[in-house]
Amino acid sequence: MEKKIKRVYLLAALLFIISIFLPSLSFASSNSYEVSSPVLNIRSEPSNNASLVGQFTKGDTVNAFDEQHGWIQTYYGGEPVWIAKHHLISTGNSDQEQTAAETETVDTSSEEATAEPVAETTEEVTVAADSIYVRSGPDTSDTIISYAYKGDSFDVHSTSGDWLEISLDGGETGWIASWLTTDGNVNEEETTEDAAPTVEAAQTQSSSSGSLSGYNIVIDPGHGGKDPGAIGLNNVQEKDVVTSTADHVVQHLEEAGANVIMTRSSDYFVSLDERVQMSNKNNTDAFISLHYDSFSAVPVSGVTTYYNSDSDTGLADSLNSTLASTVPLPSKGTKQANYKVLAETDAPSVLIELGYITNPNDLTTVQSADYQSSAGRAITNGLINYLNN
Ligand SMILES: [Zn+2]
Known part of the structure; x- marks a missing residue:
């Protein structure tokens, strides 16, 4: 009791x-x-x-x-x-969505009223270069946390030397180089330092001949930074296998003459919106997102090619076919899915899950340079077939 x-x-x-x-x-x-x-x-x-x-x-x-x-x-x-x-x-x-929604529903004229004092009290800056890095601190050695593009405007919080601290979505802040903004008055030649890579920059690096010559391909290595993606056996993180795979894929594409744009080139966080933006701001011929799968049941294995709209089935079929004949894991075929990076990119786009890091055999296979290179070869040949038809 x-x-x-x-x-x-x-x-x-x-x-x-x-x-x-x-x-x-x-x-x-x-x-x-x-x-x-x-x-x-x-x-x-x-x-x-x-x-x-x-x-x-x-x-x-x-x-x-x-x-x-x-x-x-x-x-x-x-x-x-x-x-x-x-x-x-x-x-x-x-929290922010709620307050944003509230101000919207209360009265639309109050929006202008609340926007004005902000503009008066804070200095604003506009990006002048095509695309620039947003960093965690005021130095080119600080981590890249985001990107900004020509015409984007930000409120300036503080300055440090030639660097400006700007406010980002979600209440965070980041640093950009002032010489890449409309306020910067450094001469033309110096303005390329800390500019993010663009199609023009990639073009000068890649060969002018080859079956993918003249094509702009966006390679989107999934996850990165604070987002590890799937956690596989032995605590292997999806983002790490994806990063090294992307390097192999890019190497094969550049050998075929493609201009390659990567949405991230090492282990840092890039939002889905930024990935979409990078593709849409460039004249992209194909967008390919690279991932590895996870599943609670260990026996699941294989490669899946996802597409969003019917107009992307050509690219998906072509890549699925070369993957099935090139890589040593079973093909699970093509599937329709409403992933943001597929739905919002203007270019033909696919998301490839290149194997299950929760399956012991798949994991050992996909971690090898041989596998990652064969995936690169398959993707390159699939793109050649698709773009030259
Ligand atoms: Zn993923």
Whole structure:
């Protein structure tokens, strides 16, 4: 009897604590995501071995309260649960979305009223170069955290030497070189330092002959930086296998004469919007996103080529066919999927899952230079077949 009462008190106290912390958490510090895969397993712990609690489906939105090794903690039926971050699309900070939505619905004229004082009190800067790096600090050795493009305007928070601290989406700040903005008055020749690579820059590097000569190909290595992608066996992170694979793919494409633009060239974070923008701001002939798959059941294996719209089936079929005949993993064929980088890129686009890092055989295979090089050869030949037809 006494025990029972104690338990009731304990439960009441717990509920009280939750009721205090939950609302403040959900409005102050949560990031929202949209589920982009057809189904997403909900688990009790951040592990593929943890018990299955339920499933989200494509288009569901979730708020993230914690993140661990590629897993996002959210709530499901009032219980804390975990979902794999892989293929969740960030829709930003829910706190900001809420206030933005509120001002929009209250009165549209108030928007102008609130925008004006901001412009008056803060200096604004406009990007003058075609595309530039946004860095974590005021130096070319600082990490690239984002990109900015000609005509983009930002509020300036502070300055350090020739560098400007600007505000980015989501309340973060980053640094850009002032000599690449309209305020910069350094001479033309110096203005290329710290400019991000563009098609023009790539053109001078690649050979002018070859079957892909004159074609602009965007290679999009999935994930990177704070986003590890899928976590495979032995804690192998998808972003790392993707990074080295992309290098092999680019090498084969450049040997065939293509102008290659990479959405990231080492291990740093690039948002899906920026990836789309990089493709759409260039005269892109094909956009190819590279990924590795994960699945809770170990035996799943093989390569899948995803496309979004019917107009992309030609590119998907061509790449699926050369992959199936070139790489030593089984082909799972082409599949339609509504991934953001496919839906919003103007160029013909595909997303290739080059094997399962949760499958021991696939993992050993895809980590080899031989495999990554054969994937590069297959993608290059698939593009040659597609673009020259
Ligand atoms: Zn991925």
